Amino acid sequence: MLKIADSIARIDVAEITPDIFIEKYQKTGTPVTIAGLLPAINWNLEYLCEKLGDQTFLFRNYGNSRYQQDKRDWKNIGSGVALQSMQFTEYAELLRDRTAHENDIYLGKCSIKDTILAQTPALQIIGSQLGLTKPATDFNLYMGPGGHSSGLHYDSVDGTLMQMYGEKRVVLFPPSQTYNLYPFPVYRHIRYGLKLRSWFSRVSLAQPDLISFPRFKMALQHRYEVILKQGETLFIPMGWWHEVTALGDDMVCSVNRFWRVYPTSRVVQSWNRWRAVCGHICALPHIGMSLAIALSGSNRKQKLSKILHRL
Numbered sequence: 001m002l003k004i005a006d007s008i009a010r011i012d013v014a015e016i017t018p019d020i021f022i023e024k025y026q027k028t029g030t031p032v033t034i035a036g037l038l039p040a041i042n043w044n045l046e047y048l049c050e051k052l053g054d055q056t057f058l059f060r061n062y063g064n065s066r067y068q069q070d071k072r073d074w075k076n077i078g079s080g081v082a083l084q085s086m087q088f089t090e091y092a093e094l095l096r097d098r099t100a101h102e103n104d105i106y107l108g109k110c111s112i113k114d115t116i117l118a119q120t121p122a123l124q125i126i127g128s129q130l131g132l133t134k135p136a137t138d139f140n141l142y143m144g145p146g147g148h149s150s151g152l153h154y155d156s157v158d159g160t161l162m163q164m165y166g167e168k169r170v171v172l173f174p175p176s177q178t179y180n181l182y183p184f185p186v187y188r189h190i191r192y193g194l195k196l197r198s199w200f201s202r203v204s205l206a207q208p209d210l211i212s213f214p215r216f217k218m219a220l221q222h223r224y225e226v227i228l229k230q231g232e233t234l235f236i237p238m239g240w241w242h243e244v245t246a247l248g249d250d251m252v253c254s255v256n257r258f259w260r261v262y263p264t265s266r267v268v269q270s271w272n273r274w275r276a277v278c279g280h281i282c283a284l285p286h287i288g289m290s291l292a293i294a295l296s297g298s299n300r301k302q303k304l305s306k307i308l309h310r311l
Contacts, residue, residue, distance in 0.1 A: 008172065008226045008234075012036045018131025026132070026158060026262055029237035031172060031224070037129060038122045038231045043164035043253045045092055048143070051116050052088040058309050059084050059091060062104035067149070071202050072212075077151060077184075079109055080195035083306045095145060095251050106144035109309065112255070113138040123255065126160065126233070134260040143253040144246060152181065152201040152243040156276040157258040161234045161244070166252035168244050171205060172224040175239035175272050180219035189279045193286030194310040198279040199272070205243055228254075239272035287311075 013036035016024075025032045061082045066074075076082070084105075091107065094100040112118045123139055126132075136157045146166070154175070161170070173181060181201045188196050203213050210216060227247075228234050236242055238261045246252035261267045287307070294303035 008033055008224050022131045032235050033226055034233045037126055037233045041164050041231050045251050049092050054087045054089055056087050057110050060106045060108050064103050076195040077197055077200050079310045101145040106148050108142050110141040111138045112141050132259045136258040136260050139255050139257050141255055146246045146248040146250055146252055148246045150244040152241055154199050154239050154241045154272050156273050158238050158261050159236045159256055159258050162255045163228045163230050163232050164253045164255055167247045168228045169247055170226045170228055171243045173219055173222055173241040177219040177222050180215040182213050186278045189282035193283045199276050239270050
């Protein structure tokens with residue numbers, strides 16, 4: 001029987017200082033939803049078209065039958081899926097005529113460093129408001145049709161997920177439940193490189209197979225759920241499993257940024273972090289072969305950009 005989902009704490013930025021956030025949430029690796037960091041944010045499709053126009057990005061084409069397949073048969077996942085290059089305005093039309101919905105075409109992990117969006121004042125100060133001063137990445141844009149799901153996975157750094165338009169449901173499990181969530185084996189990276197990832201779960205949250213994955217019942221006792229509303233920010237600590245689903249029928253848009261894990265003892269003691277490191281090491285031969293093929297053929301720039309997108 002499924003447990004009724006617990007809730008992650010929701011606070012207002014006015015209730016905390018950077019020191020309080022670091023001590024209470026980052027040092028302890030505790031997720032929290034924060035309101036008030038993104039006032040008057042409304043990154044709807046028209047706004048994004050105005051700011052991004054005909055700039056070209058890589059979009060993930062998940063395909064319309066993916067979620068009916070057994071995840072154990074998948075040969076790619078996350079940023080490892082098929083990629084296609086197009087202008088942002090072209091993608092906007094796919095959203096408007098629902099082609100993007102039907103084929104689950106998604107813009108994920110797209111750096112906005114070289115766009116005007118990076119100059120958004122609220123984004124510029126969000127780190128200092130929380131005491132997060134050492135980013136591990138640029139700000140990345142995630143947007144696509146309602147219904148899109150990220151798949152259950154964890155990250156190897158601390159993250160802030162900022163909801164810019166629409167709402168998302170985030171289901172979380174603590175790092176202690178890794179064994180009960182049946183991640184893809186690390187050795188699969190030898191064959192598939194970073195197209196398949198050992199930090200993703202083989203369990204489908206929508207239709208869990210409790211015969212094949214009996215320990216998932218135990219994980220459900222530690223399940224948390226957040227409805228992340230427009231203007232809110234979710235802090236997801238390193239190693240926390242999470243599946244993010246865009247709600248509604250409209251376009252949904254978020255920005256995330258990853259941060260250096262503090263204190264360092266959290267990194268050293270994290271089995272999930274070490275699993276990811278081993279996965280990347282196992283993927284090196286496949287990555288090297290892919291780079292060699294890309295450099296020896298035509299369309300080198302486009303092929304290299306796809307490889308880099310997966311790193």
